[in-house]
Amino acid sequence: MDTEEIYREMANSIVSLDQEKAVHLANQALDESMDLLQVIEKGFGEGIRKVGDLWDEGEFFLPELMSGAQIMEKAVDIITPGLQSSGSERQSSGKVLLATIEGDIHSIGKTIVATMLKANGFQVVDLGTDVKAEKIVDEAIKGDIDIIGVSTLLTTTMVNQKKVIDLLNQKNIRNKFKVIFGGAPVTQGWVDECGADGYAENAVESVKLVKELIQ
Amino acid sequence: MGILRPKVTLLNEEYKKKIFEEATHILESLGVLIENKNAETLLKEVGVPNQNQRYFIPSDLVKKCLTYPPHEITMYDREGNPNLFLKEDKIHFDPGSAAIFILDEKTGEIREPLHQDFIRFTQIVDQLANIEAQSTSLVYSDVPKDAQDWHRLYTTLKYSRKPIVTGTFRKESFSIMNELLLTCRTSEKDLAEKPLAIFDACPSPPLSWSDLTTQSVIDAAERMIPSEFISMPMSGANAPITLIGSITQHCAESLAGVVISQLVKKGAPIIWGGSPAVMDMKHGTTPMGAIETMMIDIGDAEMGKFLNLPTHAYMSLSDSKIPDAQAGLEAGMGALLAGLTGINMISGPGMLDFESCQSIEKLLIDNEIAGMVKRFVEGIHDYGSPFAEDILKDYDQTNELLSHPSTLQLFRKELFFPSPILARMTRDQWKSTGSLSSRKRARLEINNLLAKPPQVELDASRSKELDKLSSEYLSSGKK
Numbered sequence: 001m002d003t004e005e006i007y008r009e010m011a012n013s014i015v016s017l018d019q020e021k022a023v024h025l026a027n028q029a030l031d032e033s034m035d036l037l038q039v040i041e042k043g044f045g046e047g048i049r050k051v052g053d054l055w056d057e058g059e060f061f062l063p064e065l066m067s068g069a070q071i072m073e074k075a076v077d078i079i080t081p082g083l084q085s086s087g088s089e090r091q092s093s094g095k096v097l098l099a100t101i102e103g104d105i106h107s108i109g110k111t112i113v114a115t116m117l118k119a120n121g122f123q124v125v126d127l128g129t130d131v132k133a134e135k136i137v138d139e140a141i142k143g144d145i146d147i148i149g150v151s152t153l154l155t156t157t158m159v160n161q162k163k164v165i166d167l168l169n170q171k172n173i174r175n176k177f178k179v180i181f182g183g184a185p186v187t188q189g190w191v192d193e194c195g196a197d198g199y200a201e202n203a204v205e206s207v208k209l210v211k212e213l214i215q
Numbered sequence: 216m217g218i219l220r221p222k223v224t225l226l227n228e229e230y231k232k233k234i235f236e237e238a239t240h241i242l243e244s245l246g247v248l249i250e251n252k253n254a255e256t257l258l259k260e261v262g263v264p265n266q267n268q269r270y271f272i273p274s275d276l277v278k279k280c281l282t283y284p285p286h287e288i289t290m291y292d293r294e295g296n297p298n299l300f301l302k303e304d305k306i307h308f309d310p311g312s313a314a315i316f317i318l319d320e321k322t323g324e325i326r327e328p329l330h331q332d333f334i335r336f337t338q339i340v341d342q343l344a345n346i347e348a349q350s351t352s353l354v355y356s357d358v359p360k361d362a363q364d365w366h367r368l369y370t371t372l373k374y375s376r377k378p379i380v381t382g383t384f385r386k387e388s389f390s391i392m393n394e395l396l397l398t399c400r401t402s403e404k405d406l407a408e409k410p411l412a413i414f415d416a417c418p419s420p421p422l423s424w425s426d427l428t429t430q431s432v433i434d435a436a437e438r439m440i441p442s443e444f445i446s447m448p449m450s451g452a453n454a455p456i457t458l459i460g461s462i463t464q465h466c467a468e469s470l471a472g473v474v475i476s477q478l479v480k481k482g483a484p485i486i487w488g489g490s491p492a493v494m495d496m497k498h499g500t501t502p503m504g505a506i507e508t509m510m511i512d513i514g515d516a517e518m519g520k521f522l523n524l525p526t527h528a529y530m531s532l533s534d535s536k537i538p539d540a541q542a543g544l545e546a547g548m549g550a551l552l553a554g555l556t557g558i559n560m561i562s563g564p565g566m567l568d569f570e571s572c573q574s575i576e577k578l579l580i581d582n583e584i585a586g587m588v589k590r591f592v593e594g595i596h597d598y599g600s601p602f603a604e605d606i607l608k609d610y611d612q613t614n615e616l617l618s619h620p621s622t623l624q625l626f627r628k629e630l631f632f633p634s635p636i637l638a639r640m641t642r643d644q645w646k647s648t649g650s651l652s653s654r655k656r657a658r659l660e661i662n663n664l665l666a667k668p669p670q671v672e673l674d675a676s677r678s679k680e681l682d683k684l685s686s687e688y689l690s691s692g693k694k
C-alpha cells in the first residue's frame with residue numbers, strides 16, 4: 001500500500017466508524033515511523049472533516065457524529081506520544097475551555113459542543129458542571145486557553161456566567177481570552193450586557209463562532 | 216362513566232413486573248448517586264451500602280417503602296375546597312411549567328417574560344374550564360434571580376384559586392414557598408390535610424439525585440406536601456436508546472425518590488411523574504412532541520399505576536415555535552394519549568419549543584383539546600335500552616329530533632361544547648367574520664377572558680399577608 005492509500009484507509013476508518021481499524025492503522029503508523037503530522041492531517045483528519053460534511057448534508061446523525069469524533073480522539077491519542085517524542089506537535093486550531101457554571105448541572109449541550117469542537121481540531125478542556133467562576137478563570141490561566149465557553153440552562157444561574165467576565169476584568173486579563181456563552185436562555189442581549197464575545201445556539205454554530213473568534 | 220373507560224396500554228403485566236424487577240436490581244447493583252447530605256444520613260441510618268455518595272438500595276427497602284405512600288391525593292383550591300382527585304384513571308390538565316420565553320401574541324415576538332405576562336397568564340388559566348390546575352409556568356426576568364421560583368407562587372396565589380404545580384430553583388426557597396402557602400391555610404397541619412401545591416423534583420439522568428431536588432423532596436415530605444418526581448431520561452443521550460430501557464431507567468430513578476421521601480416520612484404523598492424525551496439525533500434537541508417521547512410517557516405512567524401511585528406526565532406539548540398545525544397535532548396527540556392512559560396530572564398546555572416557551576394562544580387551543588379529551592375518556596354512555604328504537608318511532612311526528620325530549624334532556628351531557636376558537640360555523644359565517652385561523656380566533660379570546668373577574672376573589676387580608684411576605688423576602692434578598 002502506498003502512503004496515500006494508507007491515508008485514505010485512515011480517513012475511511014473514521015467515516016465508517018470502524019474503531020478497530022482506526023486503532024490498528026494508528027499503531028501501524030507508529031510502527032512504520034510514518035510522518036505523524038501528515039497522518040493526522042491527511043489521514044484521520046480528512047475522515048472527521050468528511051463526517052462533519054455528512055452531518056451537514058443530513059446524512060449523519062448525532063450518534064454517528066459523536067462516535068466519529070471519539071474514534072478520531074482514540075487514534076490521535078495513540079499517535080500523540082510519538083509526535084511529542086519526535087519533537088513535532090500537532091497544530092491545534094486553538095484551545096477551548098468549557099464548563100457549565102456554578103449552580104447548574106445541565107451537561108448534555110456542553111458535552112455535545114465539546115465533542116464537535118474536538119472533531120474540528122480544537123483542543124478542549126471540559127471542566128464539567130457546577131463549576132465556580134473562580135475555577136474557570138484559574139484553569140483558563142493555567143491551561144493557556146484561547147476561548148472560555150460557559151454554558152447554563154437556568155435563568156437563575158445566568159448571573160454566574162457574568163462573574164467570569166467580572167473576574168477576568170478584576171484580574172486585568174480580560175483581553176487575554178475570548179469568552180463565549182451558551183445554553184437555552186442565553187441571548188445576544190445577555191452577551192452584550194455582560195460584555196462577552198459571543199454566543200451560539202447549537203453545537204454547529206458554536207464551531208463557527210469559535211473559528212471566527214480565533215482568527 | 217361510559218360502558219368502557221377507553222384506554223391505551225403499551226405494557227402487559229409480565230413486562231411491568233420485568234421492568235420493576237430490573238429497576239430494583241439496578242438500584243441494588245449500580246446504585247444511585249445522592250448529592251444531598253440529609254438524604255445520605257437517612258440512607259445510612261437504615262444501613263444502605265454506599266461508596267462515594269453512590270447508594271446501593273436493597274430491593275427489600277424499595278418494596279417496603281412502596282407500601283407507605285397514599286394511592287390517591289386530593290388537591291384543594293386556595294380557599295380550601297376539594298378540587299382535583301389524583302387517583303385511578305382520573306385526568307387533570309395544568310399548563311407546562313417554567314418556560315423561559317413567551318410568545319407575545321400582540322407582536323408575534325418570542326421574548327423573555329415579565330411579571331406582567333405571568334399575571335395575565337395566571338388570570339387566563341383561572342378562567343379555563345378544562346385546565347384545572349395552575350402551574351408556575353413562566354420564569355420572568357424582572358424580579359431578582361434568587362426570587363424567580365417563589366415569586367411565581369406568590370403571583371399564582373394572588374391571581375387564581377386553582378391548585379398549583381410548582382418547584383424550587385434554590386434550596387432556600389422551599390421555606391419561603393411554604394410560608395406563602397400557609398397564608399391560605401390555618402396551620403401546617405391544615406396545609407398537609409388540604410394540599411394546595413405540588414412540588415416538582417427532577418432526578419438527574421442517569422441515576423442521580425442532585426442536592427437541590429433531593430432537598431425539595433425532603434422538605435415536602437416533612438410537611439406532607441405532595442412531591443412530583445419528574446425523571447427525564449433522554450433516550451440515546453443519557454438513557455438507553457430503547458424505549459423499554461428508558462422506561463426502566465425512569466422507574467429506577469423514581470423508585471429512589473420513593474425511598475428518599477418515605478424515609479423522611481412514611482406516607483408522604485408522592486406522584487409518579489416524568490418528562491422523558493427521545494433525543495432528536497439531527498438537532499440535538501429534546502422533542503416533547505415526538506411520538507416515541509409519548510410512548511415512554513405512557514410506559515412510565517403504566518409503571519406508576521402498577522405501583523399504585525398517582526401519576527403525572529409532560530404531555531400535550533409541541534416543539535413548534537408558533538401555534539401552527541404542528542402545534543395542534545402534537546398537542547392533540549399527546550393530550551389524547553395521556554387521557555387514554557389515565558394520567559392524573561397532565562402538564563403541557565400552552566407549551567412550545569421543547570418546554571421552553573409558553574404561548575397563550577396555544578394555551579387556549581389546548582384548553583379545547585383538553586375538553587375534547589375529557590369527553591372522550593368518559594366513553595359511550597348507556598341510558599337504557601332500547602338505545603334508538605323508541606326515539607326513531609317519534610321521528611315521523613315532527614320530521615326532526617331536535618325538539619325531541621331525549622335530545623333536550625341529553626344533548627348537554629353527550630356533547631362537548633367548544634369555544635369559538637374551533638371553527639364550527641358555516642363557510643359564509645367564517646368569511647363574514649374575517650376568515651380567521653384558529654390561532655387568530657384564540658388571540659381574540661384573550662381579551663374576553665382577561666375582562667372577566669377572577670373565579671373567586673382573594674380575601675383582602677390574605678392578599679395583604681401575601682404582599683407583605685413578598686416584599687419582605689424581596690428586600691431581604693437584596694441585602
Ligand code: B12
Binds near residue numbers: 152153204498568
Ligand atoms: C435535560 C434537562 C434536565 C436534566 C439535565 C441532565 C443533564 N445531565 O444535563 C436534569 C433532570 C438534571 C434537569 C434538572 C433541572 N432542570 Co432542567 N431541563 C432539561 C431539559 C429538558 C433539556 C436540556 C437539554 O439537555 N437539552 C438538549 C441540549 C443538547 O441542548 P442545550 O443544553 O440547549 O445545548 C445546546 C445549546 O444551548 C448550545 N450550548 C449549550 N451550552 C453551550 C455552551 C457554549 C459555550 C456554547 C457556545 C453553546 C452552548 O449548544 C448545545 C448543543 O446544540 C430543559 C428544557 C430545554 N428546552 O432546555 C430543562 C430546563 C433547562 N430545566 C429546567 C429546570 C427548572 C430544572 C431544575 C431546576 C428542575 C428542578 N426543580 O429540579 C433542575 C436544575 C438542576 C440544576 N441545579 O441544574 C428549566 C429551566 C427554567 C429556568 N428557570 O431556567 C428547563 C428550561 C425546563 C422547564 N421549562 O422547566 N434538567
